[in-house]
Amino acid sequence: MTNRRNIVVLTGAGISAESGLATFRGPDGLWEGHRVEDVCTPEALARDPVLVHRFYDARRAALAHVTPNPAHAALARLDAAWPGGLLIVTQNVDDLHERAGARRMLHMHGELLSALCTACGRRRRWDGPMGGQPPCPACDTAALRPDIVFFGEMPYGMARIEQALATADLFVSIGTSGAVYPAAGFVRTARMHGAATLEINLEPSQGSALFDETRVGPAGVLVPKWVE
Ligand code: BV8
Numbered sequence: 001m002t003n004r005r006n007i008v009v010l011t012g013a014g015i016s017a018e019s020g021l022a023t024f025r026g027p028d029g030l031w032e033g034h035r036v037e038d039v040c041t042p043e044a045l046a047r048d049p050v051l052v053h054r055f056y057d058a059r060r061a062a063l064a065h066v067t068p069n070p071a072h073a074a075l076a077r078l079d080a081a082w083p084g085g086l087l088i089v090t091q092n093v094d095d096l097h098e099r100a101g102a103r104r105m106l107h108m109h110g111e112l113l114s115a116l117c118t119a120c121g122r123r124r125r126w127d128g129p130m131g132g133q134p135p136c137p138a139c140d141t142a143a144l145r146p147d148i149v150f151f152g153e154m155p156y157g158m159a160r161i162e163q164a165l166a167t168a169d170l171f172v173s174i175g176t177s178g179a180v181y182p183a184a185g186f187v188r189t190a191r192m193h194g195a196a197t198l199e200i201n202l203e204p205s206q207g208s209a210l211f212d213e214t215r216v217g218p219a220g221v222l223v224p225k226w227v228e
Contacts, residue, residue, distance in 0.1 A: 006085035008161075008168040008195075009075060010186055014175020014202055016094050018069040018220040021062065025177050041151045053131035056146040059093075060112040060127065068100035071174065071219035074227040076101035087164040089157070091176060091183050093148055108155040108183065114147035123147050155182060168195040172226070175200070175219050178207035187211060200226065 013023035024036045034055070038044060045052045068076075079086055079102050088105035090097055093112045097105050115126035120139040126147075128134075133142040149155050165171070171190035178184040187197050187210045199211040200222045208214045215222050 005169050006164070006167050007078075007082065007087075007170045007172065008164045008186070008190065009086070009088045010171070010173045010176060010183060011075075011088065011090045011092060011097070012174070012176025012183070013092060014177075015071050015090075015219045015223070016066075016069075016092055016096055017175065017202075018071070018218060019066045019094075019096055021059075021066055021094055021096075023175075023177075025179060037151055040148065042153065045145060045150070049133075050131060053129070053146075056112065056148065057129040057131050060129070063094055063112060063127075066094070066096070068096045069220045071223035072096045072100035072102070074224040078227045079104050084169075085164070085167065087160070089161055089164075089183075089186070091180065106157040106160065108149070108157050108161065110146070110148040110156060112146070112148070115144045116147040117141070117143050118145055119143035158182070161186070162189070165189045165195075166193050168193060170198070171195045172198045172200065173205075173207070173211070174223060175202070176205065177201075178205040198226070 017023050039052050039055045075088055086104045088097060088102055089108055091109050093110055095113055113125055113127050114123055116123050117136040117139060119141040120136060122138045130144050134144060135142055136144055165186055168190050171187060173187060184207055187207055190197055197211045199208055199214040200219060202218060203216060204214060
């Protein structure tokens with residue numbers, strides 16, 4: 001463990017892989033033959049809402065059958081014990097960080113278990129399907145969409161993330177391919193502000209050259225070792 005005061009941790013699909021949730025760009029990275037870029041856009045939702053809702057309904061339903069793995073548990077222990085600043089920024093839309101006990105965290109790409117009403121703008125916890133166009137409990141219109149940041153949409157929490165990166169002494173990236181922006185650019189911002197940078201990933205990522213150190217292996221093994 002390090003004596004650095006302020007830590008920012010970025011996580012991606014790889015931290016949930018050992019819990020049984022598929023990643024996006026690995027060998028199993030296609031869903032029903034679709035790339036995530038094809039089903040995760042406002043245009044796709046407008047063009048083929050049945051397909052997009054099927055994609056998210058299936059992933060929302062899968063959450064009931066998976067549990068946090070040792071990597072999620074280790075980050076929750078860090079969160080509970082770390083006296084300095086900590087922000088866990090996840091690109092993931094599953095709830096495994098929360099279920100492991102993490103508190104100082106945010107979902108920059110939204111959450112499967114949240115519904116956004118495009119008519120009244122309200123968000124609410126939603127753990128069932130949306131494919132049948134259920135009415136919004138607030139405004140009774142059939143205008144619910146997954147509360148997910150699609151490609152071309154502004155990620156959540158960017159001001160909070162940028163503030164955390166500006167004061168970070170250590171930036172740790174876990175289980176992400178570095179394929180999607182702005183998340184893939186966070187390591188550059190952290191370095192610019194003088195943070196040390198560490199990558200933990202099953203294989204070198206697109207951004208590995210930007211990290212002071214890359215540890216290659218499964219998050220479930222390497223993250224508990226790093227936290228202890
Ligand atoms: C925006 C939704 C602007 C939820 C997602 C050209 C160049 C550069 C950028 C762009 C460009 N064209 C367009 C852009 C911008 C675009 C983008 O980056 N596109 C990419 C494809 C080039 N970005 C956007 O559109 C973003 N918005 O820019 O807005 C804006 C500005 C002002 C006003 C309005 C708008 C929005 C991006 C968010 C899109 N939503 N998902 C969902 O469905 O899940 S992105 C999607 O990819 C997921 O969220 C996922 O989290 C994310 C990143 O993927 P990873 O998490 O890294 O997963 P991946 O499978 O890729 O990698 C897993 C890694 O884990 C691998 O490296 C693997 O080796 C490793 N691994 C596997 N097992 C393990 C492991 N590691 C450890 N242990 C293991 N066991």
